[in-house]
Amino acid sequence: MAYKNPLYKILLIIAFTLVGGIVFSQNNKQKQLETRRQELRREIQKINELRNENQSKAKSQLSLIEDFNYKISVLSNLIKVTNQQANLLTREINANQNKISDLRDELKALKEDYAGMIVKSYKSKNQQSRIMFLLSSNNFKQAYKRLQYIKQYSDHQKKQGETIKLKTEELQLTNSRLLKQQEEKRVLISENREVQKTLEEERKQHETVMASIKKDLNKYTAQIKEKQKEADRIDDEIDRIIKAAIAKSNEKAGKPASSRSFALTAEEAVLASNFVSNKGKLPWPVERGIVRLGYGTQPHPINKSLTIKSNGVRIATEKGAIARAVFDGEVSEILKMKHVNPIVMIRHGNYLTIYKNLSEVYVKKGDKVKTKQEIGKVFTNPSNGETILSFTISKGFVTENPGSWIYKM
Known part of the structure; x- marks a missing residue:
């Protein structure tokens, strides 16, 4: 055998x-x-x-x-x-x-x-x-x-x-x-x-x-352009605030104000390092939600000749949802603009997380926050019932894809 x-x-x-x-x-x-x-x-x-x-x-x-x-x-x-x-x-x-x-x-x-x-x-x-x-x-x-x-x-x-x-x-x-x-x-x-x-x-x-x-594509195209124009206006203002904060940190450290990155203290450097080491493991900025719009420049789903420039993600969540810090940090700015719901900016060393479209804010500028700490209530549109949080992560004023940072986003 x-x-x-x-x-x-x-x-x-x-x-x-x-x-x-x-x-x-x-x-x-x-x-x-x-x-x-x-x-x-x-x-x-x-x-x-x-x-x-x-x-x-x-x-x-x-x-x-x-x-x-x-x-x-x-x-x-x-x-x-x-x-x-x-x-x-x-x-x-x-x-x-x-x-x-x-x-x-x-x-x-x-x-x-x-x-x-x-x-x-x-x-x-x-x-x-x-x-x-x-x-x-x-x-x-x-x-x-x-x-x-x-x-x-x-x-x-x-x-x-x-x-x-x-x-x-x-x-x-x-x-x-x-x-x-x-x-x-x-x-x-x-x-x-x-x-x-x-x-x-x-x-x-x-x-x-x-x-x-x-049947009425021109009307919707005009609406899309108006929405993008408003988003660009908000992003430009955020960029201006971040650049001013970078210049201020460098001036305080005795470095050229023209530097494109924050001048970090020893404590801030450790915080930034810890933030990076948690890449891909950060909690969601709301407890429950789905990503309605992803990061990056992409064709509009209605008019393919138009593009959406998204510096972050738009998360659809439930009515009454609470926005929460995704990591330890310091509230660097509470941004309030005309016809725009409040925006909270949290600094994590040389990184920032930005939470847009809040109806209520529970923190103030200079507050130290912890991971998952409640920072505000997400705005619910009374006309259509939508509760949307726009969330951005940036290194200095250069945005990064939140999907690479947030756990299973």
Whole structure:
């Protein structure tokens, strides 16, 4: 039999080691995909909760399009991740089916070999034949070797029986795993069908709203431009304040006022270092929310010829939501502009976090704040029921993507 060949055994061990590594890698990938799938499901739940909360309010067409775009994006990602899970399960199912086939073949060969040993043992089981086998030796050395052979044969027979038992258990375990995987795949496919239906419904509603907008595109284009102009005005004022604060810190430290970065004290340098070491782990600036608008320059969802310049993220949250500091720091400014809701700026060494669109402010300039400390209440628009916090992170006056800093944003 091939499995008696030492080289075959070595190759078999290597093969099982490689297969084990692949299985571990696949299990790890499956866990990552499942974690991501659950995150997306929670995201959709938050979107639905916020929609239900504001369903009695008449949202603007622009807000509706943003809502549809975001939910369509999350649903599409959920379908993609679920398909990846189903495909990975298909590969695992195929691998287990092949493994079951191989195990059955191996068990068949083991049992045939074991049966042969049992027959052979039965034929030579009487004590007299064993004694005669020993006594017929030509010398003591040969007798000793024959005695060792009898013992080894008996041990091999026992090991063969144990191997059959272990292989049978492995086969049963693999069968159970296969049935579980097939059920998991069935559930995933069923859930994906429901998500597909929801996605199609969202797309149809999106198309209806877009058709309505296109009838009067010039009016909406003017609104978009006005909103961007207002956002630019606020960002320009924030830049002016930050540059003035940088110049003041350098002047105080006896450095050129033209420097583009803060002159840090030893304490501020430590704070900045701690802020950086927590990159990707900072808490959200609100307890519950979804990112309605991401960071960076991007085409507008209604008029692709227009661009949105976003220096931070816009987070949709629930009515009465409280804005909170994402890290220890000092309130560097409470900004109040005409026709603009209050803005809180918190400095973390040479970094700043900026919280826009507050209705109430709970801190004052110069206050030391701690991570997750409440700094104000987010404004809720009475006409459409939307509660939006605009949140920015900058190093000096150069903005950075909050998605790289906030945990799972």
